[in-house]
Amino acid sequence: MTENAEEPAAVKAYSKTPIFAVAPMVDWTDRHYRYFARRLSRHALLYTEMIVADAILRGDRDKVLGYDPSEHPLALQLGGNDPRKMAEAARIAEDFGYDEINMNVGCPSDRVQSGTFGACLMQEPGVVAECVAAMKAAVQIPVTVKCRIGVDEQDPEVALRDLVSRVVGAGTDAVWVHARKAWLQGLSPKENRDIPPLDYDLVHRLKAENPDIFIGINGGLQTLAQSLDEMKHLDGVMLGRAAYHDSAMLTAVDGFFPHPLTGQAALGHDGAAFSERGHRLDLGFWVDLRDAMADYASGHIANGGRLAHVTRHMVGLFQGWPGARRYRQILSSDATRPGAGAQVLHAAFDAVFETAAAKQAAE
Structure with missing residues (x-):
């Protein structure tokens, strides 16, 4: 990007706009779900399932990366640990029109452990920073990171700050933090979503220490009311299973959150009636x-x-x-x-x- 080039709208959003996002979820946030979710909310930021960089480089790209244009704003979550491959996959995804590339540093599944990416990379913050720097050099859209607060015996107070410091130095536009540890040994991926305790306070402190960096939170949030409470401390909230299983809650998102690309203001309820659960009633x-x-x-x-x-x-x-x-x-x-x-x-x-x-x- 040249010095006088117009900054992409999404980059502006990550510095100025509060964001409500639906978390990337393997087997759930496919293109059919995203089309459906977009009918419920125009302002929610949607994420793909995690797609491994090699699948983009070697596979059927139209099948792997295809989506309906209505799904914007849409981010691709990318898995991998090779800076060169991550950069090339990010460049291809940018050509497909994605609004953001998000690096997975939080998934604890056996698949990512065998490939040494996902949550394993909490133990390799230097590698994560190298991947971020390579992707930033390859694309003009935002490059973000989604991580845990630590893995296994790591001290989250140290591990999270170390990772964030390195990826910020590499140029990341935002950090989304799943506010739990991941236990790579001893817990299943399902158990890793529930058993490790949540530590929202650590994420709040991280934001207070980094006021100029977009910090969003994920993990355990169940309602829009909880999400709005978290926005007192943070720049964004990301809901996964709660938004998926009670998808009508998305109908209230536009009333409270602006559009992450255009900056269009939150719409308010605009006279529409909502239930106590936050479901639109008309x-x-x-x-x-x-x-x-x-x-x-x-x-x-x-x-x-x-x-x-x-x-x-x-x-x-x-x-x-x-x-x-x-x-x-x-x-x-x-x-x-x-x-x-x-x-x-x-x-x-x-x-x-x-x-x-x-x-x-x-x-």
Whole structure:
């Protein structure tokens, strides 16, 4: 980038804009989920599943990196430990139009341990910094890091600060911290999401020590209210399973968070009604969502896909709503049958609409 070049919008966002993000989750945040999530929120920053650099360099790039244009703002989470490969994969992803490259320094799965990347790299902060520097030299979009507070016997007070100091020196635009240790020996990936205790205070102190660096937090956040409380201390919040399993919470995000690329202000509730759980209540919104997802599913099926590829991400949509049980039953059973089409989606949504109408009439 030349000295007088216009700074990319996303770089500006990481210095000035509070961000709500949906965490990268293997097997969950695929392109079908992201299309669905974008129908619920325009302002949430979405992440891909972790994609290994070698898969981009050697695989079918259209398949590995393809996405619907509506998914923006969209970040690619990249796994690897070779600066040259990471830089080349980042350059390819930038050409595909991604808004950010995020380096995975937090996943504790057996797969990443065997490849010595993910959370293993908490023990190799110099390697992480080399990868960040190489990617920054290769692309103009933001390069960020998502890490743990430490692994195994590391002292998080030391390990986290060391990693952050090095990647900041290498030019990272932001650090997202999953506020738990990862135990590479003795705990499964699932247990690593729950058993190690959370240490939000350490992340808060890290931000206080680095006021000019974007620091976002991940891990254990369950509600939008909790997220907003964390924003008193930090620059961004990232929810994973909570946002996935209770996806209707995303309908309230735009009311509180600006758009991370354009800087468009938070929209407020704009007269729309919301439930106590933070779910949008106006029927027109949900009808439009049903129709959009039915059209999308029909297109996916026409291209050789199956309805369940799309609907498996939608099962948790109406948590706590009248008719939600029947909705889940339809998507869990009918959508998986051979030949299932978009009419199944209509039936599932109608189960909620009809139950809500009956309850309103009774009142």
